[in-house]
Amino acid sequence: MSTFWSLWIIILTSTNLVLLFWILMANRKKAVKGEETKEAQTTGHVYDGIEEYDNALKMGFRLFANNCAICHGADGGGNPGFPNLTDKDWLYGGTPEKILETITHGRKAAMPAWVGVIGEESVVDVAEYVLQISGGEHDAAKAEKGAKVFAANCVACHGADGKGNQAVGAPNLTDKTWLYGGKPATIRQTIRDGRNGVMPAQQELLKEDRIHLLAAYVYSLSLEGSN
Numbered sequence: 001m002s003t004f005w006s007l008w009i010i011i012l013t014s015t016n017l018v019l020l021f022w023i024l025m026a027n028r029k030k031a032v033k034g035e036e037t038k039e040a041q042t043t044g045h046v047y048d049g050i051e052e053y054d055n056a057l058k059m060g061f062r063l064f065a066n067n068c069a070i071c072h073g074a075d076g077g078g079n080p081g082f083p084n085l086t087d088k089d090w091l092y093g094g095t096p097e098k099i100l101e102t103i104t105h106g107r108k109a110a111m112p113a114w115v116g117v118i119g120e121e122s123v124v125d126v127a128e129y130v131l132q133i134s135g136g137e138h139d140a141a142k143a144e145k146g147a148k149v150f151a152a153n154c155v156a157c158h159g160a161d162g163k164g165n166q167a168v169g170a171p172n173l174t175d176k177t178w179l180y181g182g183k184p185a186t187i188r189q190t191i192r193d194g195r196n197g198v199m200p201a202q203q204e205l206l207k208e209d210r211i212h213l214l215a216a217y218v219y220s221l222s223l224e225g226s227n
C-alpha cells in the first residue's frame with residue numbers, strides 16, 4: 001500500500017473514533033439531565049462512569065420539575081419570594097442535612113410587620129440603613145437614624161452586623177441577594193408589612209426516598225452554581 005493510502009486510513013479511523021466518542025458523550029449528557037447541559041457537563045467530568053449517581057440526578061431533576069419548579073423555577077433559580085436554590089446563599093443552611101430538614105419538615109419565616117411598632121418614619125430610616133449596609137444608594141442622614149432603629153429592633157434576628165441567622169431563616173441584609181427585592185420601595189414594604197414565606201413540608205406528600213433524592217439534587221444544584 002502506498003503511504004498516501006495508509007495515511008488516509010489512519011485519518012479515517014481516528015476521525016471515526018473521535019465521532020464515536022462524541023456521540024457517546026452527547027448521549028450521556030442527554031441521559032443525565034435532559035437539555036440542562038451546564039449541569040450535565042460537570043457531572044460528566046467529575047463523576048464519569050458513576051452510573052447510579054447519574055440516574056439519581058435524573059430522577060431528582062424529574063421530581064423537582066413536578067413538585068418544586070412551580071415555586072422555585074424550572075432551573076431552581078427562584079422567583080421573588082421563592083429562594084434561588086442554585087447559589088451559595090442559604091436562608092436555612094446549605095449542608096445536605098439542612099436541605100433535607102427544610103424539604104422534609106418545611107419552613108415558616110416570621111419577619112414581623114414593623115409599622116405599628118416603630119412608625120412610618122422609622123420604617124423609612126431603617127430601610128435607608130439596610131440600603132447602606134447592602135452597598136446601595138442611600139440617604140446618609142436617614143441611614144444614621146435607621147442604624148439606631150436597627151440596633152433596637154432588628155439585630156435579634158438579623159444579627160448585629162446584619163448578616164442574618166440561619167436558625168430563624170433571617171436573610172443576610174449586607175449582600176446583593178434579595179429574597180423579595182432590593183429596591184427602596186420593596187425594602188420599605190418588607191419592613192412595613194412583614195413577610196411570611198412558607199416552604200411546604202413534603203413529608204406528607206412524598207415518600208422518604210424521593211425526598212432524599214430531591215435533597216441530593218438541590219445540593220448538587222448549589223455545588224454547580226457560580227456564587
Ligand code: HEC
Pocket residue numbers: 109110111112114126127130149150153154155156157158168169170171173177178179180181182187190191195196197198
Ligand atoms: C423575629 C425575627 C426578625 C426580626 C426581629 C426582624 N426580621 Fe427581618 N426578616 C426575618 C425573616 C425570617 C425574614 C425572611 C422572611 C421570609 O423569608 O419570608 C426577614 C426578611 C427581611 C428583609 C427582606 C430581605 C430580602 O432578602 O428580601 C428585610 C429587608 C428585613 N427583614 C429587614 C428587617 C428590619 C429592618 C428589621 C427591624 C426593624 C427586621 N427585619 C427585624 C426575621 C426578622
Ligand code: HEC
Pocket residue numbers: 064067068069070071072081082083085089090091092093099102103107108109169196197198199200202214215218
Ligand atoms: C408553594 C411554593 C413552594 C413549593 C412547591 C416548594 N417550595 Fe421550597 N420554598 C418555598 C419558599 C417560599 C421558601 C422560603 C421560605 C422562607 O421565606 O423562609 C422555600 C425554601 C426552600 C429551601 C430553603 C432555601 C434556603 O435558602 O435555605 C429549599 C432547600 C427548598 N425550598 C426546596 C424545595 C424543594 C426541593 C421543593 C420540591 C419538593 C420545594 N422547595 C417546593 C416555596 C416552595
